[in-house]
Amino acid sequence: MNFTNAEKLLNLCDEKHLSIAEVMLQREMELSDKEQTELLDEMEKTFAVMKNAVRGAIENPQKSMGGLIGGEAKKLTIHREAGKSVCGSCLSKAIAYAMGTLEVNASMGLIVAAVTAGSSGILPGVLLSIQEEEQIEDARIVMALYNAAAIGYIVSHNATVAGAEGGCQAEVGTASAMAASSLTELMGGTPRQCFSAAGTALTNLMGLICDPIAGLVELPCQSRNGMGAANAIICAEAALAGIEQKIPFDEIVAAMKKVGNSMPCEWRETALGGIAATPMAKKLEKQIFNDSVNEAQP
């Protein structure tokens, strides 16, 4: 049971009366020759790493290697717990957990690259938040991760998920689409509603460039992970409300690829354009690397 795009996956879902997650799990069983229970256990371990990262960011904040981030998830948590959140508990948690995961990544902690290390906060942000809010058992979150994997696979097969190739839209855009689809399925949405959410998520972030300060996976990557998580929730909410995405997912992926191909190299992870090229970013870059040159001297 294999597929290469959204259309084929939707056909499989219709024919076999399966969810996206169920098709993806069966595909994995065929590819790996492993039993279903083994694959579910493996994904549960993956989810455990995500949870640990988020807990670490809140309980034991660390300064990042470049020193640009660290402690943001804790600040957001304190703010929310003081009853001051402007966006409500679900969204506030999603943002905090997504940004927290990026802190752990940037301080050499253990994370799950999903879809990349630079976009690793979005999926755990959204899924952990909804798990807490709705008291969902781990087994259902594990299936949601298979749903997300299907979306990520389709984008990586037909376009790219690397910032160096397609800009931030390819990394954070894809991760946001994965989270939007998995959240939709988790909340009872149909496979079509999942792709509606995923397509809107990718559409909302189309054109976003990759412009990391000093070339490090810190800023603006961290806040963009928060934004990617928020965007996923917005898109799932719309899809579940019955708002249909007019453009088919496969056409959106193709459009994203084209946009990525027309981006100059300055906007593709080289730290030569966008925010990375601002005078303040250049000053920060100089500080970070002067420090590193000095410290490298014995």
Place this chain on the structure above:
Amino acid sequence: MEGTSAFEIIGPKMIGPSSSHTAGALKIAQMACKLVEGNIKNVHFILYGSFARTYKGHGTDKALLAGILGFETDDIRIREAYRYIGESGISYAFEADYAEQEIHPNTVDIIITGNEEQTTKIRGVSVGGGKAVIMGINGADIRLTNEYNMVFTTQEDVPGVVTHITGCFAKAAVNIAFMSLFRKEKGVLAYTVIEVDGIIPHSVLDNIRDCEHIINAVMIC
């Protein structure tokens, strides 16, 4: 691509911050160590391009040391690699080469000195997504990835050695998937990379070594 696993999309589990600058760098050092026989006394890293410019911010230095120590890319000890390398007794040095431009931006040369003062210079490139390729050994261009089980040999560049090597595989009934030969100049040293689908029995390695023209043979699994 149609065979992409769900765990390549939701994964790998890795120590951050960067698959190319952290995980990929670790893989290079790990492979470099496996190419060298015996104990290691000293490692000298020369970093180029983006590695040279951003290694500290990405923890590339710690990842390289962790690779020398044989840690995996999801080992939390990478963060404390300086402490662990200190405890191991292996000495190390880092050098950044900003001048070299005509090179892949994520390149590192690793000069490994063994207990008997023998040195091996290995060039590795982190090609993205945590994947690493060894591109050179002692000045000879080679190409070596860690996708298959393999045997790597260093031999005198004389007739009959390659037949000897392939004969050892035939004798053990091991099918060779890919095989490549490299050398820097004619008649001096040559290198062979033999990749196979299945498991390589230790007897193959012992038989390969049993030839006066074979200088070194190692197995990488």
